[in-house]
Amino acid sequence: MSTAPMTREQAIDELVWANRILVNENVLDGFGHVSVRDPERADRFLIARSMAPALVTAADVLGCDLDGTVHDAQGRRTYMERFIHSEIYRARPDVLAVVHSHSPALIPFGVTGARLRPICHMSSFLGSLTPVFEIRLSGGESTDMLVRNAALGRALADTLGPHPVALMRGHGGVAVGVSLPQAVFRAVYTESNARLQAQAMALGAVEYLSAGESGAATETNNGQLDRPWQLWKQRLVEAGRAP
Numbered sequence: 001m002s003t004a005p006m007t008r009e010q011a012i013d014e015l016v017w018a019n020r021i022l023v024n025e026n027v028l029d030g031f032g033h034v035s036v037r038d039p040e041r042a043d044r045f046l047i048a049r050s051m052a053p054a055l056v057t058a059a060d061v062l063g064c065d066l067d068g069t070v071h072d073a074q075g076r077r078t079y080m081e082r083f084i085h086s087e088i089y090r091a092r093p094d095v096l097a098v099v100h101s102h103s104p105a106l107i108p109f110g111v112t113g114a115r116l117r118p119i120c121h122m123s124s125f126l127g128s129l130t131p132v133f134e135i136r137l138s139g140g141e142s143t144d145m146l147v148r149n150a151a152l153g154r155a156l157a158d159t160l161g162p163h164p165v166a167l168m169r170g171h172g173g174v175a176v177g178v179s180l181p182q183a184v185f186r187a188v189y190t191e192s193n194a195r196l197q198a199q200a201m202a203l204g205a206v207e208y209l210s211a212g213e214s215g216a217a218t219e220t221n222n223g224q225l226d227r228p229w230q231l232w233k234q235r236l237v238e239a240g241r242a243p
Contacts, residue, residue: 006039008046012061014180015046016243019053021232022099024241025188028053032101032172034187035085036180038063045089045098049076057243066090068150080148084174087153088160095176097183102172105194110167116193118209119200123193124217125164125186133159133168145171165190181229182222188232 035047062072138155177183
């Protein structure tokens with residue numbers, strides 16, 4: 001993909017596609033959200049108003065700062081869990097896009113001792129450790145499981161650390177990237193890996209990717225992100241769901 005800096009308008013356009021792609025690829029449904037760092041203001045990010053991702057248009061995108069304050073001339077609200085995004089962007093200057101999903105296949109790996117590990121080359125970015133965020137450690141025993149304030153967002157960002165993906169016990173997960181296509185790629189293939197890993201574990205002992213294999217495959221895949229991105233766009237066009 002082009003490495004030229006994006007304008008805010010281009011970032012908004014890609015964000016709309018990202019929302020719809022993630023729904024079409026069964027990562028998001030009526031819930032979940034995706035954001036992109038504002039290319040014109042590193043201390044802000046772009047995200048849709050609070051709505052179903054499949055319905056997002058460019059007119060629905062608003063700005064939010066790293067304190068979780070919405071900046072919108074129309075006075076609209078965004079998602080309660082915007083602090084997932086704000087605190088990850090604050091902690092990770094390298095991150096330019098964040099996906100939060102409730103991907104069904106991820107849930108078992110966040111609530112059991114089975115750890116999510118890369119089972120195929122497409123999910124090599126997972127590496128040897130996918131951390132699990134335990135909200136009870138920072139929110140106590142009676143939260144509604146939502147990351148609805150900055151303190152919980154910071155705790156999640158701390159759990160994520162330098163990793164590309166973190167699971168959230170009983171909730172789903174987050175995937176981050178240096179671009180929207182990379183974050184979407186990681187969200188899609190994390191879900192795929194979880195399904196394949198569960199199937200493989202039911203058959204017997206699993207041979208996971210080695211650290212060397214994970215690193216080499218990730219480098220290769222990072223140079224090919226435009227291939228699935230364009231395919232996912234075309235699927236939306238053919239299904240009549242393009243923006």
